[in-house]
Amino acid sequence: MKHSSSPTIRDLPVEERPQERLERLGASALSDRELLAMLIRSGTARYDVLAIADELIGSAGSLAGLLRWDSSDFLQIKGIGKIKALQLSTQVEIAKRMMRSERIADLILDEPQKVWEYLYPEIRSDTVEKVWVLCLDRKNKLIRAEAVTSGTATGSLVHPREVFRPAIRHGATALILAHNHPSGDPSPSGADLRVTKKILEASKAVDLEMHDHIILGEPEHCPNGTGYYSFSDAGLIG
Numbered sequence: 001m002k003h004s005s006s007p008t009i010r011d012l013p014v015e016e017r018p019q020e021r022l023e024r025l026g027a028s029a030l031s032d033r034e035l036l037a038m039l040i041r042s043g044t045a046r047y048d049v050l051a052i053a054d055e056l057i058g059s060a061g062s063l064a065g066l067l068r069w070d071s072s073d074f075l076q077i078k079g080i081g082k083i084k085a086l087q088l089s090t091q092v093e094i095a096k097r098m099m100r101s102e103r104i105a106d107l108i109l110d111e112p113q114k115v116w117e118y119l120y121p122e123i124r125s126d127t128v129e130k131v132w133v134l135c136l137d138r139k140n141k142l143i144r145a146e147a148v149t150s151g152t153a154t155g156s157l158v159h160p161r162e163v164f165r166p167a168i169r170h171g172a173t174a175l176i177l178a179h180n181h182p183s184g185d186p187s188p189s190g191a192d193l194r195v196t197k198k199i200l201e202a203s204k205a206v207d208l209e210m211h212d213h214i215i216l217g218e219p220e221h222c223p224n225g226t227g228y229y230s231f232s233d234a235g236l237i238g
Contacts, residue, residue, distance in 0.1 A: 008048040008050055008051060009037075009048055009049055009050055010048070018030060018034040018035075018037045018038050018050075019038065021034065022034075022038060032053075032057055032062075032063040033050055033053040033054055033057060034050075034053075035063075036052075036053035036056055036057065036063070037049045037050050037052075037053045039087075039088065039091060040052055040053060040080070040084065040088075044079050046078075046079070047078055047079030049079075051079075052077060052078075052079040052080065055077050055078070055079075056074075056077055059076070059077065066088075066092060067092060067095065067096055068126075069088075069089065069092060070089050070092075071085040071086050071088070071089040072085075074088045074089060106141065107141065107142040108139070108140050108141055108142070109134060109136060109140055109141075109142050109176060110140045112212060112214050112226075112228055112230035112232070112233060113226070113228075115134065115176060115178055115212070115214045115216075115228070116214065116216055116226070116227055116228040118142075118145070119132060119145070119178055119180075119216055120216065120227070122147075123180040123216055124218075126180055126182055127182050128150055128151055128182060129150070129151040129179055129180055129181065129182060130147050130149065130150045130151070130179060130180055131147065131148050131149045131150075131151075131158045131162075131163075131177070131178070131179040132145060132146065132147050132148070132177070132178040132179065133145070133146050133148050133162075133163050133166050133167060133175055133176075133177060133178075134175060134176040134177075134178060135166060135167045135170045135172035135175055136172055136173065136174040136175060136176065136211070137172065137173060137174075138173050138174070140174070140211070143170050143171070143172055144166060144170045144172075146166040148162045148163060148165075148166065149162060157191060157195055158177075158179075158195060158199075160198065160199050160202035160203075163175070163177060163199055164202070164203070164206050164208060167208055168206070168208075172208065173208070173209065174208065174209035174210070174211050175203070175208055175209070175210055175211070176210075176211050176212045176213070176214065177196070177199060177210065177212070177213040177214070178213070178214045178215075178216060179192075179215060179216065180215070180216040180217065181215055181216070181217050183217070183221065184217045184218035184220065184221030184222070185217055185218075185221045185222065185223075186215040186216060186217030186221075186222055186227065186228050186229040187215075187223060187229060188215055188229055188231070192213075192215060193236075196213045196231050196236065196237070199213070200213075200237060210237060211232065211237070212230055212231060212232040212233075212237055213230075213231040213232075213237065214228050214229065214230050214231070215228060215229040216228050217229070
């Protein structure tokens with residue numbers, strides 16, 4: 001762990017320690033490192049809790065960067081053991097679900113651009129492909145967004161049953177399939193074309209409308225500058 005020049009808990013006057021400041025001033029008054037220190041709760045004989053918080057922020061790049069972490073990432077930080085890593089990854093997932101719920105409210109997904117705008121914050125820093133199923137009602141309102149697979153850096157294939165399971169469970173009448181290309185270029189591969197055709201055909205058998213399959217990328221790496229590829233716009237779903 002890098003040694004922080006910031007004061008440790010023991011260096012601070014009692015009234016300036018995170019818990020005391022939290023009680024006196026409220027959570028909004030705490031810095032990012034102090035908020036993390038409150039979640040971590042305690043350090044070890046070798047690693048001060050504020051130093052651990054500093055290392056977390058430094059390694060993730062920012063407090064928001066921790067939203068991309070799972071328990072294995074937290075375990076790489078000195079002073080964090082298995083139980084604490086699981087607790088922190090759980091808190092990250094709670095934060096992500098709260099953010100998703102807020103963004104879902106009355107969200108109508110009736111064009112590819114809206115799908116890209118909705119999912120881009122989730123996938124912008126992913127180094128592997130993830131496949132998402134967006135469950136819709138009859139008016140194209142988003143009922144539920146669910147990641148169904150996470151693959152390797154070179155590709156992720158999805159079986160129809162993995163796509164239809166969340167859609168049926170949540171009472172959707174239609175769905176949009178989406179996945180990211182970590183390279184940033186959303187141009188479809190041969191495998192993307194084959195999987196889309198397979199799922200489109202299977203959707204008819206289970207009486208679910210497949211509105212689109214959207215590949216998510218980065219505008220700067222996209223041939224048309226949009227940041228996504230829509231199979232519907234390309235005339236491959238209709």
